[in-house]
Amino acid sequence: MFARTITTRSISIAQIRNKIIPVSARHFSSNNNNNEFREEIFQKYLNAMDHSIRPPEGYNKDNVPPHIDKIGTHKQTFYTPDKPLHSPESSYDITISKLLSAGLHLGHSTSLWNPVTFPFIFGTRAGISIINLEYTIVYLRRACKVVREVALRGGLILFVGTRPGFAQATVEAARRCDGYQVTKRWLPGTISNSRQILGKLTPTHPDDGGGLPEVFKPDLVIVLNPLENAIVLAETKQANIPTIGITDTDFDPRKVTYPIPANDDSVRGITLIAGVLSVAARDGLNHRKKLLKEQEEREAGKLGVVKMMVQAMEESKREEEEMIDNFEETEETKE
Incomplete structure (x- = not known):
């Protein structure tokens, strides 16, 4: 069915008229209604061809899967050499x-x-x-x-x-x-x-x-x-x-x-x-690049934590020194 459809599509109407009508008119050359009969045969052939191409009733292209809708109508190359x-x-x-x-x-x-x-x-x-x-x-x-x-x-x-x-x-x-x-x-x-x-x-x-x-x-x-x-x-x-x-x-x-x-x-x-x-x-x-990046981020986070701990220790040490200085000053004032 599909092979016949593709073949008839590639032939123009003029070619069909030249190929089909002379063959059918050979037996009716002596008839005065030859032209009408030839036209009738041509219209019947076109109607039959159009009916074979026309989709059935109730056909909806949106409801048909893509891989089924393309069967018999498109050629797809399976292997591409440069891919x-x-x-x-x-x-x-x-x-x-x-x-x-x-x-x-x-x-x-x-x-x-x-x-x-x-x-x-x-x-x-x-x-x-x-x-x-x-x-x-x-x-x-x-x-x-x-x-x-x-x-x-x-x-x-x-x-x-x-x-x-x-x-x-x-x-x-x-x-x-x-x-x-x-x-x-x-x-x-x-x-x-x-x-x-x-x-x-x-x-x-x-x-x-x-x-x-x-x-x-x-x-x-x-x-x-x-x-x-x-x-x-x-x-x-x-x-x-x-x-x-x-x-x-x-x-x-x-x-x-x-x-x-x-x-x-x-x-x-x-x-x-x-x-x-x-x-x-x-x-x-x-x-590997992803793992190295994650490792660098973890190391950066560890360095940040260590840096915060060092700053906290320095602040606590500074506070202790200030407390000692204040204590010594108070002792001197008492004396």
């Missing part, structure tokens, strides 16, 4: 259908399959391993909880995405949670030999130019393409730094502390996961 980049959702709002629309269920060829990823595979189709997104959403929410707790405790979070298509998503994710990012080739020794590698890039202390520069190591490293960053995983393992990585069907998830089984070749999927993780880090950072 995960600029306004990503939290881990509580993410669903399996959104992961599916981002292409995170597509793995690699079965010839490249790593047997360790067997629990995460739903099946195979056309020679390609299909990832079970039920595991993906569970492991993604677990990783978001880890990121949120690290940000809550003031930890440094480093995003690593060295593929050319991941640069924008990596930069936006780091900017959203006040973290750090690496979008080009990882310099070996950045973590294991940080003082030597980063010594020339780190400014020295203004009062002690000959002192060693202060270097901070990340508390959590999020690797968007761990297959090409084996050096990063080796250095973080040596330094006991936890890692979060997007592991495809051709990668060993045991090399990452918190793996997320998903397609690591989909730019949309990587952007979605990086955005969700950055939102979790931002939530932890905002909660």
Whole structure:
């Protein structure tokens, strides 16, 4: 019904007259009342079409739910490509259908399959391993909880995405949670030999130019393409730094502390996961700022109470001194 309605709406009356009337008038070309008969057929067709479009009696648009009133009349795009980049959702709002629309269920060829990823595979189709997104959403929410707790405790979070298509998503994710990012080739020794590698890039202390520069190591490293960053995983393992990585069907998830089984070749999927993780880090950072503000207010209140107690003690001491002076004066006058 709806398909017919939409089709008839797109055809103009002139087109209907040109298409319908000549066909019906072929058999009545010898009749003198041909024009009247053609007009009668045309009016019947228009009335039938108008009756199919017209809502039934007693129809009130205000009483119809919005999701039912829009059925068959409006098309709505379920997935917007630029939304995960600029306004990503939290881990509580993410669903399996959104992961599916981002292409995170597509793995690699079965010839490249790593047997360790067997629990995460739903099946195979056309020679390609299909990832079970039920595991993906569970492991993604677990990783978001880890990121949120690290940000809550003031930890440094480093995003690593060295593929050319991941640069924008990596930069936006780091900017959203006040973290750090690496979008080009990882310099070996950045973590294991940080003082030597980063010594020339780190400014020295203004009062002690000959002192060693202060270097901070990340508390959590999020690797968007761990297959090409084996050096990063080796250095973080040596330094006991936890890692979060997007592991495809051709990668060993045991090399990452918190793996997320998903397609690591989909730019949309990587952007979605990086955005969700950055939102979790931002939530932890905002909660940390709130707790610090409350702590400062409590400390300010305690300082105010201490200050009032000190003032009260000084006033009482001053009153005692005045009483002693008055007592001595009275004793002198008596003598």
